Amino acid sequence: MHAYRSKNCAELNLADVGETVRLSGWVHRVRDHGGVLFIDLRDHYGLTQLICDSDSPVFDQVEKLRSEWCIRIDGVVKARDAALVNPKLPTGEVEVYIKDMEVLGAVNGDLPLQVFGEQEYPEETRLRYRYLDLRREKMQNNMMLRSDVVASIRKRMWDQKFREFQTPIITASSPEGARDFLVPSRLHPGKFYALPQAPQQFKQLLMVSGFDKYFQIAPCFRDEDPRADRSPTDFYQLDLEMSFVTQQDVFDTIQPVLGGIFEKFGGGRKVDDVWPQISYKDAALWYGSDKPDLRNPIKMQVVSEHFAGSGFAIFAKLLEQESTEIRAIPAPTGGSRKFCDRMNAFAQKEGLPGMGYIFWRDQGEGMEAAGPLAKNIGPERTEAIRQQLGLGVGDAAFFLGGKPKAFESVAGRARNVIGEELGLTDKDRFAFAWIVDFPIYEKDEETGKIDFEHNPFSMPQGGMEALQGDPLQVLGYQYDLACNGYELVSGAIRNHKPEIMFKAFEIAGYDETEVRKRFGGMVNAFQYGAPPHGGCAAGIDRIVMLLADEANIREVILFPMNQRAEDLMMNAPSEPAPDQLMELGLRVIPQD
Numbered sequence: 001m002h003a004y005r006s007k008n009c010a011e012l013n014l015a016d017v018g019e020t021v022r023l024s025g026w027v028h029r030v031r032d033h034g035g036v037l038f039i040d041l042r043d044h045y046g047l048t049q050l051i052c053d054s055d056s057p058v059f060d061q062v063e064k065l066r067s068e069w070c071i072r073i074d075g076v077v078k079a080r081d082a083a084l085v086n087p088k089l090p091t092g093e094v095e096v097y098i099k100d101m102e103v104l105g106a107v108n109g110d111l112p113l114q115v116f117g118e119q120e121y122p123e124e125t126r127l128r129y130r131y132l133d134l135r136r137e138k139m140q141n142n143m144m145l146r147s148d149v150v151a152s153i154r155k156r157m158w159d160q161k162f163r164e165f166q167t168p169i170i171t172a173s174s175p176e177g178a179r180d181f182l183v184p185s186r187l188h189p190g191k192f193y194a195l196p197q198a199p200q201q202f203k204q205l206l207m208v209s210g211f212d213k214y215f216q217i218a219p220c221f222r223d224e225d226p227r228a229d230r231s232p233t234d235f236y237q238l239d240l241e242m243s244f245v246t247q248q249d250v251f252d253t254i255q256p257v258l259g260g261i262f263e264k265f266g267g268g269r270k271v272d273d274v275w276p277q278i279s280y281k282d283a284a285l286w287y288g289s290d291k292p293d294l295r296n297p298i299k300m301q302v303v304s305e306h307f308a309g310s311g312f313a314i315f316a317k318l319l320e321q322e323s324t325e326i327r328a329i330p331a332p333t334g335g336s337r338k339f340c341d342r343m344n345a346f347a348q349k350e351g352l353p354g355m356g357y358i359f360w361r362d363q364g365e366g367m368e369a370a371g372p373l374a375k376n377i378g379p380e381r382t383e384a385i386r387q388q389l390g391l392g393v394g395d396a397a398f399f400l401g402g403k404p405k406a407f408e409s410v411a412g413r414a415r416n417v418i419g420e421e422l423g424l425t426d427k428d429r430f431a432f433a434w435i436v437d438f439p440i441y442e443k444d445e446e447t448g449k450i451d452f453e454h455n456p457f458s459m460p461q462g463g464m465e466a467l468q469g470d471p472l473q474v475l476g477y478q479y480d481l482a483c484n485g486y487e488l489v490s491g492a493i494r495n496h497k498p499e500i501m502f503k504a505f506e507i508a509g510y511d512e513t514e515v516r517k518r519f520g521g522m523v524n525a526f527q528y529g530a531p532p533h534g535g536c537a538a539g540i541d542r543i544v545m546l547l548a549d550e551a552n553i554r555e556v557i558l559f560p561m562n563q564r565a566e567d568l569m570m571n572a573p574s575e576p577a578p579d580q581l582m583e584l585g586l587r588v589i590p591q592d
Contacts, residue, residue: 288412
């Protein structure tokens with residue numbers, strides 16, 4: 001017999017009755033029924049019930065067992081009484097009578113967290129003792145889901161004739177929109193490598209090298225502030241690039257991969273067949289976000305004309321200023337003063353003085369518009385708003401005004417809250433949308449300086465000709481894929497022509513010398529017959545987070561950092577030894 005097991009803890013059934021078996025695993029829980037001990041033994045695969053009474057030669061040893069001890073047992077498989085069968089377990093028709101036992105690993109002291117049961121523990125405790133936290137059924141399932149998703153992605157990419165290549169982990173610092181993790185060089189004192197924020201330049205260089213279709217499950221490193229859907233140090237993405245492709249070719253490639261993943265692992269939730277393409281401008285207007293949740297049907301609209309010159313002085317005066325507008329958030333079924341007051345309180349929590357509203361109610365002789373705004377602008381304007389928004393009795397609308405960039409994000413959050421609270425958001429669905437036509441440039445309101453708003457490596461729509469006019473009107477072949485309010489994919493058709501790249505950076509204040517200094521490897525390569533190319537990257541962690549129906553990305557990462565970017569289990573970051581600093585020619589300056 002094998003040293004540790006002849007079966008795992010999910011394999012035994014009635015066909016094994018009478019057999020002598022060897023099992024190894026962890027004590028999930030112990031139940032003492034007056035001299036008869038019942039033990040649930042757990043391994044990675046499942047549970048088997050063990051039984052031991054005073055006739056067993058190892059009864060005294062079994063009595064000492066506690067939760068999470070790691071043991072090996074030999075025993076005889078017996079059928080359970082019909083009344084004691086557990087239909088929820090694959091092994092629920094049998095139990096194993098213990099004949100021999102060996103403790104493989106005892107627990108010293110009290111457990112900092114229990115594996116059995118659904119008790120909640122502080123995140124700091126869970127991360128410090130992650131190896132115990134990972135034994136819990138939910139965490140085991142999440143990590144197996146992650147593994148299965150990655151395996152399925154790989155197969156789907158190979159099926160589309162992609163080749164998997166590995167790009168460097170130690171490279172040069174390159175601004176990708178976040179802070180680099182720098183690595184000091186021992187052989188070149190005073191110089192630093194960087195961990196790659198993404199394989200961006202390398203995958204483009206692969207296209208110049210003649211590899212037509214590349215992908216990689218790539219680790220990426222960014223020194224970022226943490227949040228629920230983002231790791232503060234490292235993450236993994238499906239990274240891909242293709243030559244001789246248009247934007248639509250990239251969409252047609254990635255949609256069956258991700259759509260198939262969500263259909264296979266989404267637990268039966270509906271996956272939208274049609275993934276609309278929405279311009280960045282329209283996404284900001286309709287949803288207040290470039291990663292809209294389309295499960296919520298609410299679309300915001302501009303209603304400035306109904307408030308211009310109206311009796312509501314706040315909005316009327318606001319509209320006299322340049323580049324301002326009033327937007328409405330329709331709220332079907334939200335037509336009660338109680339709900340409107342609740343949303344007004346939400347706006348105040350978001351730092352606004354409030355949020356205007358109108359709601360429509362039945363007064364017996366017809367419909368009436370109610371609320372402070374309705375009284376100020378009068379029935380004619382109120383009725384025009386209602387008709388524009390397609391609302392009726394029992395509905396409401398909320399209003400925000402000013403320069404769009406100042407209130408769009410709050411409007412977007414308000415839209416999400418309204419959809420949630422009114423039950424308009426379809427929870428049993430994955431709704432995807434491509435966000436396209438991103439502006440390449442933005443202007444700083446205070447300094448008037450033009451800088452890149454989004455990816456500086458995107459090909460401008462219209463090429464060199466587009467760069468001759470107003471920079472703020474230049475759109476890029478850049479795109480994101482949103483799903484249920486999260487950005488899952490970001491990508492672009494790349495700017496592969498040096499003369500267009502130099503001009504694009506010149507508009508943002510970077511001369512050719514600076515571009516060559518920062519991106520010399522890529523610029524030089526583009527001078528030797530670079531093909532048109534494009535691609536994207538999909539966040540593995542966020543994909544699994546959505547599939548696992550988790551709100552926090554740390555629930556689907558094996559060993560994540562905490563919210564302060566600390567690894568409590570391995571004590572990272574840690575202070576280097578003096579001889580390490582000396583060897584690297586570094587000195588740590590104490591912070592006041």
